[in-house]
Amino acid sequence: MSEKFPTRPIRGMNDLYPRKLRIVNYLIETIKKVADLYCYEEFESPLLEPIEIFAAKSSEELVNEQSFVVEKKKNERLILRPELTPSLARMVAKKSQALKKPIRWFSVPTCYRYERPQRGRSREFKQPNFDILAENSIYADLEIINIAIDILTTLGANEDQFQIFFNNRRFIDSVCELILGIDKKKMPLVYKILDKFQKMDSNEFDKYVLDSFDDEFIIQGIYKLTEANDIEELMSSFENIPPEFFEAKGFNELKQLELLLDESGLSKYCTFSSGIVRGLDYYTGTVFEVFDTGEENRRSIFGGGRYDNLLDLFSEEKLSGVGFGMGILTLRLFLQTYDLIPDNLKEKDYSKTIYIATLKEEVAPYTVQIANKIRNDGYACIIDYRFESIGNQLSKANELGVKISLIIGPNEMNERSITIKNMKTEKQKSIKFENLNKEITALFS
Amino acid sequence: MSEKFPTRPIRGMNDLYPRKLRIVNYLIETIKKVADLYCYEEFESPLLEPIEIFAAKSSEELVNEQSFVVEKKKNERLILRPELTPSLARMVAKKSQALKKPIRWFSVPTCYRYERPQRGRSREFKQPNFDILAENSIYADLEIINIAIDILTTLGANEDQFQIFFNNRRFIDSVCELILGIDKKKMPLVYKILDKFQKMDSNEFDKYVLDSFDDEFIIQGIYKLTEANDIEELMSSFENIPPEFFEAKGFNELKQLELLLDESGLSKYCTFSSGIVRGLDYYTGTVFEVFDTGEENRRSIFGGGRYDNLLDLFSEEKLSGVGFGMGILTLRLFLQTYDLIPDNLKEKDYSKTIYIATLKEEVAPYTVQIANKIRNDGYACIIDYRFESIGNQLSKANELGVKISLIIGPNEMNERSITIKNMKTEKQKSIKFENLNKEITALFS
Structure with missing residues (x-):
């Protein structure tokens, strides 16, 4: 030592x-x-x-x-x-x-x-x-x-x-x-x-x-x-x-x-x-x-x-x-x-940040595409690269105070879709990749 | 020396x-x-x-x-x-x-x-x-x-x-x-x-x-x-x-x-x-x-x-x-x-700045009140403390690229009014002190 x-x-x-x-x-x-x-x-x-x-x-x-x-x-x-x-x-x-x-x-x-x-x-x-x-x-x-x-x-x-x-x-x-x-x-x-x-x-x-x-x-x-x-x-x-x-x-x-x-x-x-x-x-x-x-x-x-x-x-x-x-x-x-x-300066404000939970490493390249799209639209997002269970990832998102999470798995990648979850109402739905910006804007407004 | x-x-x-x-x-x-x-x-x-x-x-x-x-x-x-x-x-x-x-x-x-x-x-x-x-x-x-x-x-x-x-x-x-x-x-x-x-x-x-x-x-x-x-x-x-x-x-x-x-x-x-x-x-x-x-x-x-x-x-x-x-x-x-x-980084951008031309030193306290009102409303303004001729002051405003100037003289102070000038159209009019924010917002939109 x-x-x-x-x-x-x-x-x-x-x-x-x-x-x-x-x-x-x-x-x-x-x-x-x-x-x-x-x-x-x-x-x-x-x-x-x-x-x-x-x-x-x-x-x-x-x-x-x-x-x-x-x-x-x-x-x-x-x-x-x-x-x-x-x-x-x-x-x-x-x-x-x-x-x-x-x-x-x-x-x-x-x-x-x-x-x-x-x-x-x-x-x-x-x-x-x-x-x-x-x-x-x-x-x-x-x-x-x-x-x-x-x-x-x-x-x-x-x-x-x-x-x-x-x-x-x-x-x-x-x-x-x-x-x-x-x-x-x-x-x-x-x-x-x-x-x-x-x-x-x-x-x-x-x-x-x-x-x-x-x-x-x-x-x-x-x-x-x-x-x-x-x-x-x-x-x-x-x-x-x-x-x-x-x-x-x-x-x-x-x-x-x-x-x-x-x-x-x-x-x-x-x-x-x-x-x-x-x-x-x-x-x-x-x-x-x-x-x-x-x-x-x-x-x-x-x-x-x-x-x-x-x-x-x-x-x-x-x-x-x-x-x-x-x-x-x-x-x-x-x-x-x-x-x-x-x-509100005490903690970083994640309320306008989108958390992307990726179910498996194999679909992570699709996650990166989604993240780049989100940032191009001017929204912040954070990707979890640990690929832990969905429960773990969403509870991390909750801890940060995130309002919107995305869930990406093999189905989503194959269909080029995204599961979007409102963390407050806990409602989630499947949307098309192309409609992501519209959905985010609606949820944040 | x-x-x-x-x-x-x-x-x-x-x-x-x-x-x-x-x-x-x-x-x-x-x-x-x-x-x-x-x-x-x-x-x-x-x-x-x-x-x-x-x-x-x-x-x-x-x-x-x-x-x-x-x-x-x-x-x-x-x-x-x-x-x-x-x-x-x-x-x-x-x-x-x-x-x-x-x-x-x-x-x-x-x-x-x-x-x-x-x-x-x-x-x-x-x-x-x-x-x-x-x-x-x-x-x-x-x-x-x-x-x-x-x-x-x-x-x-x-x-x-x-x-x-x-x-x-x-x-x-x-x-x-x-x-x-x-x-x-x-x-x-x-x-x-x-x-x-x-x-x-x-x-x-x-x-x-x-x-x-x-x-x-x-x-x-x-x-x-x-x-x-x-x-x-x-x-x-x-x-x-x-x-x-x-x-x-x-x-x-x-x-x-x-x-x-x-x-x-x-x-x-x-x-x-x-x-x-x-x-x-x-x-x-x-x-x-x-x-x-x-x-x-x-x-x-x-x-x-x-x-x-x-x-x-x-x-x-x-x-x-x-x-x-x-x-x-x-x-x-x-x-x-x-x-x-x-x-546009080469020069400071004054296009959203209001220039206040004061005709005489005696009315300058009224000018300062107006300036404080403008800044409280979230607009930038600049006051000329040289009290030169109105022509001089407005040509300085033009040089800076200002779009709106205010002209303040004894009449304006006595009536609590403001002469507001659109520097592009060169049109000017008299408005009430209370309506200043409304007029500025309209001119900038």
Whole structure:
């Protein structure tokens, strides 16, 4: 007996057996249907990219540590993409002149991150991305949020189960710079603090704020930003707001988006939240994050936002975009919480499949002819090649949930006939080979 | 001006812009439809596997050289799968007891090989796999060949454009051992020689044979095997065939498959060819290879066969299977040769999309309401957020090939009406918001 290899997948990755893949495919097909309704076109980039385009905005060490990297040549380090955006930017930069604007694209990439695996986090994950590029109008931001809502509602979720918390980074910039008087250079720190509010316990968070700022007015302001859910209320909590604030892009974009969400009938799904800033550095305008709002499982499902200068690693062209990336695993866990995964995905559906029971091996070539005819007519069928007793074969058919079985024996072959059995009524009759399609169509209708 | 990164993808990999991805998706969707008709269930395995399960049947050095490998920990080398079969075996071995037999599975993996890129060969390639496992009947071999034929004919190809050349390794074993008297140990060499016949020029091939064998009878026999396309003729070219030969499994399986292909009406797509053995070591019975039969572009498109002991790296369980892997790129090039890629895939089809032209930004919220109504009814629509002149917007709609446009201005918003325009007849009329669905359905039917 030779040594055997383990059958488990490598750490942090999952085998998708048909039962689980049916659910994943259902989610992806739903997402693709919504993409079609919005006329987003699908693209695909190679999995491997030079590590530099991911490291450019952080550091190669950090990217390397958290990623899967291949080194086939000296000084050429290839990364299994941890996210799609740099590849999107590269592909758009390459053909920007030829592409019709605005660009409405989506993709369903598998991404890889070398992180500690945990519930809702795998080292290999599918993360559909939607982006609208070269469209500066706030209506593009609205469209992207609308798509996110449509995906969730098409999957059966409602406004009691999820909320989209939206904000605007330019608005936060204005509050901090024009009202709180925070130095522009310190803004990345402010974003880091706001981003940590959900992730730290309150003692830890208090310490983090006190370590970062010592001006009491600024500290109070930051605390207000962590929890405000009403633009007016937040504004009225500040005194002496300079008039430039109300003329600045941030405040106006945010107010316009809020108004548009209302006028478009989407406001029940959306809540302003000044604490939502999104971790990634490249967001510049609207940002949003979709939360499961259940009391016990309040958590982020996915998010997105507007980024200016998408192409800056690759070209001088200025291009703004807005989009989101939606992890399939988190989405699935969210839907499971609310029992929104259709039950009929648990087993393969054989109700429209025809089961062909063959009595003897000698007649099997005739069975194959029948099967080919059925498939040509567009129906699925399954042939049992074990040639067991008719009782055995029909009980297998019943187990699968088949509605129509065919029974083929020597008589049928000699007469070029078929015995067709309605598995529900248990009635069976003999029909001619030529009439098979008509009979099946009648039984299925 | 800062240094920019190159926009090309890494060597040997391709960006799939929407135009090209539409073709790839068309091929994969067709393949999935055929899988449905045969009741094959889809599965997915992680991209990364321990290198050992691929190296077990060759060598780690060889596998390493031709593959992309990630090393996150000392002594743990992960490979980006170069093919799917070892992962299939691992997943089946893990749950074999729980899986209903026979197992009919397919998958659409992306695989990676570090080879010199050339026409029809990319370092990143999609390769759909079909396998039927735990079904020893020759009818399983027939079913797999039938699937291959159905995929090609569904895509529009016919028997003048492709042929499936089939053979049986056990048959070749019998010919070599029982008729030619070749030592069993030399069989891998015989397979190598037969496999090289198509790939070497004739001088090179002659030298290879002479370097491998010196017995003239054996050499003559091997030459016969390289080119025979008729079982009877091949047999009658040998004298003194021992009776065991005709009783052996190889001859009988091959004859039975030939007969079944004929009786099932598939023989026009299939030709016996004793020179087809398939390079991979794990095939043991039926083997086949699909060729483009065009005079000028005769080449292999894909192939498959039966393998015993699929699980032997992972378990003691004996499991036989038959299947094939079909490279999407080669398939696409084959179809292109015969102009079988539908023309309408070249551009996105907007003929069922509704274009909404908005005259002024002020009425855009009403436009968004209309768009949401249209999508709820299951129709695609596209909104222009540039708010240019009506002429500009409608000519964009015409360019896309849209059949219905809606025109929304202040009057429409005030009256909650919609101006609907048939782009072909150029007729337009005003309708109520509530009647939109009815009007669209009528125009599209």
